[in-house]
Amino acid sequence: YQWATFARSWFVIDARMQPPGKxxxxxxxxxxxxxxxxxxxxxxxxxxxxxxxxxxxAFSGNKWEQKVYSSHTGYPGGFKQVTAAQLHHKxxxxxxxxxxxxxxxxxxxxxxxxxxxxxxxxxxxxxxxRANLTEELPQPREIPRKLNEYTQEEIDAFPRLWxx
Amino acid sequence: MICEICLVLGIAxxxxxxxxxxxxxxxxxxxxxxxxxxxxxxxxxxKLDMAARCMLRSVWTSFSSLTLGPSASNxxxxxxxxxxxxxALTIQSRGIRQxxxxxxxxxITIEGKTVxxxxxxxxxxxxxxxxxxxxxxxxxxxxxxxLLLSQFIRSDGGMLPRRITGLCAEEHRKIAICVQMAHRAxxxxxxxxKLPEGHVPKTPxxxxxxxxxxxxxxxxxxxxxxxxxxxxxxxxxxHPALKDNVRYSVKPLYMxx
Numbered sequence: 440y441q442w443a444t445f446a447r448s449w450f451v452i453d454a455r456m457q458p459p460g461k462x463x464x465x466x467x468x469x470x471x472x473x474x475x476x477x478x479x480x481x482x483x484x485x486x487x488x489x490x491x492x493x494x495x496x497a498f499s500g501n502k503w504e505q506k507v508y509s510s511h512t513g514y515p516g517g518f519k520q521v522t523a524a525q526l527h528h529k530x531x532x533x534x535x536x537x538x539x540x541x542x543x544x545x546x547x548x549x550x551x552x553x554x555x556x557x558x559x560x561x562x563x564x565x566x567x568x569r570a571n572l573t574e575e576l577p578q579p580r581e582i583p584r585k586l587n588e589y590t591q592e593e594i595d596a597f598p599r600l601w602x603x
Numbered sequence: 604m605i606c607e608i609c610l611v612l613g614i615a616x617x618x619x620x621x622x623x624x625x626x627x628x629x630x631x632x633x634x635x636x637x638x639x640x641x642x643x644x645x646x647x648x649x650k651l652d653m654a655a656r657c658m659l660r661s662v663w664t665s666f667s668s669l670t671l672g673p674s675a676s677n678x679x680x681x682x683x684x685x686x687x688x689x690x691a692l693t694i695q696s697r698g699i700r701q702x703x704x705x706x707x708x709x710x711i712t713i714e715g716k717t718v719x720x721x722x723x724x725x726x727x728x729x730x731x732x733x734x735x736x737x738x739x740x741x742x743x744x745x746x747x748x749x750l751l752l753s754q755f756i757r758s759d760g761g762m763l764p765r766r767i768t769g770l771c772a773e774e775h776r777k778i779a780i781c782v783q784m785a786h787r788a789x790x791x792x793x794x795x796x797k798l799p800e801g802h803v804p805k806t807p808x809x810x811x812x813x814x815x816x817x818x819x820x821x822x823x824x825x826x827x828x829x830x831x832x833x834x835x836x837x838x839x840x841x842h843p844a845l846k847d848n849v850r851y852s853v854k855p856l857y858m859x860x
Binding site (some may be wrong): 456495496497498499500501503504505506507509520522524527528536583585586587588593594597598599600601602603 | 668699724726734735737738746747749750751754757767768770771788789790791792793794801806809811812813814816817818822824825826827829835838840841860
């Protein structure tokens with residue numbers, strides 16, 4: 440049984456209508472191995488994490504317009520600033536990847552942990568990854584129901600607050 | 604004095620019209636703009652009060668639109684004195700009427716047929732004026748409670764006026780804010796404004812999911828220089844009007860991300 444504790448498991452997280460920050464914190468905990476009681480920074484105990492549906496990620500507030508991702512190519516005049524909405528349009532995986540990269544410890548293990556993170560914009564997974572998945576993690580945010588998702592009985596059961 | 608005249612006129616009009624048994628059209632309609640809803644349909648009881656209320660409301664709207672200074676203020680103050688009496692009598696409402704149009708040869712009759720509304724259950728606190736206080740929901744609703752918010756909106760997504768719903772000022776503001784946030788989150792997909800046969804099949808841009816948006820999407824500018832930690836330009840989440848909501852977790856409400 441002792442070998443099962445050192446096994447590297449594969450987690451899957453559905454990022455539909457979820458804030459990317461909360462998804463990234465869950466990913467970083469599992470990539471480092473901090474969810475295991477046998478954690479040690481030097482022992483390579485991180486797990487694989489697969490994030491799906493990242494193109495349906497939901498930011499709270501007005502962050503789609505306000506949040507700016509900046510980078511510099513190194514050349515003069517190469518300072519690029521892109522809003523989260525533009526970046527998501529260009530590459531739907533980038534927001535989650537940058538969020539997880541910023542949450543991992545800033546050492547040389549970070550690159551290997553990022554290699555163990557697999558991000559997919561929709562839920563089409565390659566066969567070999569699908570075969571490896573062991574556990575699905577619960578979503579951090581409860582998705583609110585739209586008005587057309589309520590059944591007519593529930594709508595009728597809700598009392599009318601005022602009459603005209 | 605003005606309201607007495609209106610009452611007398613209204614009663615006289617009503618008697619004349621009930622003899623003729625026509626749908627009620629006020630003499631003042633030539634001067635003032637009326638909505639049909641107030642004057643169609645009939646109730647056997649409280650005819651006098653109905654007529655008086657209609658007249659008062661009609662004259663009040665007309666005076667407010669004409670903006671006569673001292674007389675308007677007099678009238679408004681008079682109406683405020685009268686309103687408690689009327690509202691105590693008219694907690695039983697006229698009900699919702701559906702406007703039905705019938706064409707018979709040359710004549711078109713537009714009538715409001717009363718729709719039977721089933722008796723609503725007793726609110727826990729019937730003595731309060733505002734419906735939210737009547738049901739003790741003051742600090743308990745959020746943008747996700749679409750069943751509650753949908754009772755105060757029109758079919759194209761706009762809010763109903765306060766004088767119809769009977770909400771107090773703060774609750775009306777809070778509900779308006781929650782309705783805005785629900786619209787931006789996409790929780791009210793059927794309450795969209797009607798497009799007048801415009802360019803509907805234009806390729807729509809991919810919609811981004813969002814929630815708890817305080818500002819309108821088009822009005823927000825990107826924060827190119829966020830600043831250092833002690834003077835950072837924070838991104839607003841949620842709305843300060845909802846900061847007194849009941850919280851079942853220990854964590855404080857975090858509005859500056």
